[in-house]
Amino acid sequence: MNLTIKCLGFAAAMGLAASPALAQEKLKIGLVLTLSGPSAVLGQQARDGxxxxxxxxxGKLGGRDVDVIVVDDELKPDVAVTKVKGLIERDKVDFVVGPIFSNVAVAIQKPIVDAKTFYISTNAGPSNLAGKSCSPYFFATSYQNDQNHEVLGKVAQDRGYKKVYLLAPNYQAGKDALAGFKRHYKGEIVEESYVPLNTLDFQSELAKIASMKPDAIFTFMPGGMGVNLVKQYRAAGLADRIPFLSAFTVDESTLPAQQDAAIGMFGGSNWAPNLDLPQNKAFVKEYEAAYNAVPGSYAMHAYDAALLIDSALKATGGKTEDKDALRAALKKADFKSLRGDFKFGNNGFPIQDFYLVKIAKRSDGKFQTEIEEKVFDDYTDAYAKECTATN
Known part of the structure; x- marks a missing residue:
């Protein structure tokens, strides 16, 4: 997909216009995202951002024309590996950007870093890639998986919830989610339930929650899973009795389908559309005008990934051959993130702020997350100390 476009739009308005075009081959970027199935909306937001x-x-990054090659990983690690190898061996991409899900992120790491290609995650942040399996070729513009969930663990602890029910899909990010919650929550876990990935019927889990009567539930249930869980939770009459704490379950990717069922529910995030920064306001306005949808963190992280690549290539004069120079330029992160505070830690993951957010209905009838309070300031993930292959 060739995205060479003449208008500069928001970037020009914000003083972000690219440097003069260089007489070089097109920069090639492989965008690997889940674009089919119940969770396709997550990948669509990242692609659009x-x-x-x-x-x-x-249509340029760092002064070079860009060819963005978009592939659907189908939420299947083996499919993703095959497609990534094609991007590297056939298309000769300079960067691989994505994916959404952590099982895919882990699977595609080896072929990418073995080829000494830079890998920029715009969402997935599994604990092993942040710690023992970190790589100098890996950077994330999102977060380490545990961190948003840690927000809710701290909030539950601070609010004095004595008993909490935990619910997540049975894959790496689900396990990271519950581990993150428990890092700060010290009360009783009445149940720790894992369901198969892409589960859409939660009646048995809701019956358990109703009978156990916890002080709150915490869940990580992205995409279509989250849509169904929230609707079924509200329909079961639990939303008014048992506080619903989550991350990635009620956000801008799921709210168009959840709508009123999600109002008042809480999430943990490093960003929200109403974050009061000029660059963020401009981004949200432009995204809504372009796609008639409220952007979520998936779109924001992907937009920041492009800003990161642009900033690095400006520093190298558009060159990608010197890997050490390109790595140093990426590590510097010399761009204005849409979320504000942003710098890389030793493991290639951001050091940034995190917030408790709440679902609200806007005056125009659309739904969005809104910042309730800051929970962590300039927060480093718990696995960075395990990373020895530093960036």
Missing amino acids: FQLAVKDFG
Whole structure:
């Protein structure tokens, strides 16, 4: 997909216009995202956010024309590996950007870093990639998986909830989610329930919750899973009795389907559309105008990934051959993140702020997360100390 476009839009308005075009081959970026199935909306937001940034730079990053090759990993690690190998061996991409899900992120790491290609995650942040399996070729513009969930663990602890029910899908990110929650919550876990990935019927879990009567539930249930869980939770009459704490379960990717069923529910995030920063306000306005949807963190992280690549290439004069120089430029993160505070830790993951957010209905009838309070300031993930292959 060739995104060479002449207008500069938001990037020009924010003083982000690319440097003069260089007489070089097109920069090739492989965008690996889940674009089919119940969780496709997550990948669509990331794709749209990245492509919007490239459009804003006039189809260039760091002064080079960009060819963005979008592939659907189908939420299947083996499919993702095959497609990533094609991006590297056939298409000769300079960067692989994505994916959404952590089981895919772990599977594709080896072929990417073995080829000494830079790998930028715009969502998935599994604990092993942040710790013992970190790589100098890996950077994330999102977070380590545990961190958003840690927000809710601290909130539950601070609010004095004595008993909490935990619910997550049975894969790496689900395990990281519950581990993150428990890092700060010291009360009683009445149940720790894992369901198969892409579960859509939660009646048995809701019956348990109703009978156990916890002070709150905490869940990580992204995409279509979250849509169904929230609707079924509200329909079962639990939303008014048992506080619903989550991350990635009620956000801008799921709210168009959940709507009123999600109002008042809480999430943990490093960002929200109403974050009061000029660059964020401009991004949200432009994204809504382009796609008629409220952007979520998936779109924001992808937009930031394009800003990161642009900033690094400006520093290297558009060159990608010197891997050490490109790595140093990426590590510097010399761009204005849409979320504000942003710098990389030794493991390639951001050091950033985190918030408790709450679901609200806007005056225009659309739904969004809104910042309730800051919970962590300049927060480093718990696994960075295990990383020895530093960036």
